[in-house]
Amino acid sequence: MTDSERTAKPAASRGGKRERLAAAAAQVFHHQGVEKTTLGDIARAADVPLGNVYYYFKTKDQLVEAALGAHRDQLHAITERLDRIPAPADRLKALIGGWVDQRETAARYGCPFGTLATELDKRDDGLERGAAGVMRALIDWVADQFAQMGRDDARDLAIELVAAYQGMSVLTNTLRDPEVMSTQGRRLAGWIDGLT
Template sequence: MLNKAEKNRNQIVNAASKLFYRQGYEYTSFTDIASESGIPRGNFYYYFKTKEDILDAVIGTRKDNFRKLLDSWNTEFATPLERLHRSLNMLKNSEPEVIRYGCPMGTLNTELGKADHPHRDDARAMFDLFRNWLVEQFQALGRDDADQLAMHLLARTQGITVIAHTYRDPEFIHREAERLHQWLDSLVADYQQ
C-alpha cells in the first residue's frame, strides 16, 4: 500500500522514464514531465533535488523491473537454452517501441556515454544485469567462453535495434531475431557433437 507521496513520486519517475526513452534525457524538460505526469513542475523539487536525481530513480526502477523479468525466466524455464530463446523474444515483443525509439537501455547508454555523464556507469549497470545473466546461462550450457558469447549476443541485439530504429523496419527485427535463434541452436549442436 502506497501513500500519496509515494504515489506521486512514482508518477514522476514513470513519466520521466517514458519520456527519457521516447525523446532522450537531454531533450526532455521538466515541463514535459509535468504535463505527462499531471504533477506541477514546482513539486518535483519536493521529491527530487535535481534532474539527475530523477534520472537516477529512472535507472533504478528500470533495473528493478529488468531484474524481476530475468528472475521470472529463471523460474519459468527449466533449461538455459529455453531461457536464452525467451530473452531473444524481447526483440519481437517490443518491436513497435523499438522501431520508434530504439532500445531503452542501448540508447540511454549511447547518450550518456558520449557526454561522459555522471550517470554513465549507472546506465551501463542495466547492461551488466543482462550480461551477467547471459553469462550464467552460457555457463550452464557448459561453455567456457560464456562471457564472450554473452557480449556477442548483446552486440547482435543492440545492432538489430539500432538499424531497425534507423530504418523503421519491423520486418528486419523478425528476420534477424530468427537468425539469432538459429545461432543459439547451432551453439548447442556444436556442443553436443
C-alpha cells in the first residue's frame, strides 16, 4: 500500500525531525518488525541523534502511532495523485500498477502496511485500531472508485481487491518471487476491465 523504500534515507534529508522519525519508523518496522526494532535503529535511519528521539517520542508505541500516521499520510498522497486520473477504472489499475512496481520490496519484506497491521493485531494495546483505520481508508477509496463505475456492489468489490492485494503480497513474500505480484497484478487489471 505504501512505498517504504522511499521513506528511508531520502526522507531523512527533508522535513522536520519528527516527520523524518515517523517515516523512518515506518520503513524500519517494515524491514525488521516492531518487536525487533530499537529506537536506535529508527534514529539511525532518520539520521537523528538518539537523544533527540526521546524529545519527540517517549516510547516505541508512540513511534508506532507515528508510523501509522506516516502510512495514512502516504495513502492520502497516493490517492490524491490517483484522483487526477479521469476514469475510476484507470485509477484502480494505476493503484494496482503501483503495488506491482513494489514487487521486489514485497518479495523481501511483504506489504509495507499489511505486515505492520498483522504484527499489531497480535498485541493487545489498541494500536491495531489505528491500523484498521488506515486499512478502512484504503477500502473506502477503492469502494468509491467502484461506485463511480456504477457498481452497486462497490464495497464488496473493494474488499475483494484489497484482499487480493494482501494475498498476493503474502505469497510474493513467502515464495520470495516478485513474478507472483506481476502475474496477479495483470489478473486484477483484467478483472477490473471485465467489470466496466
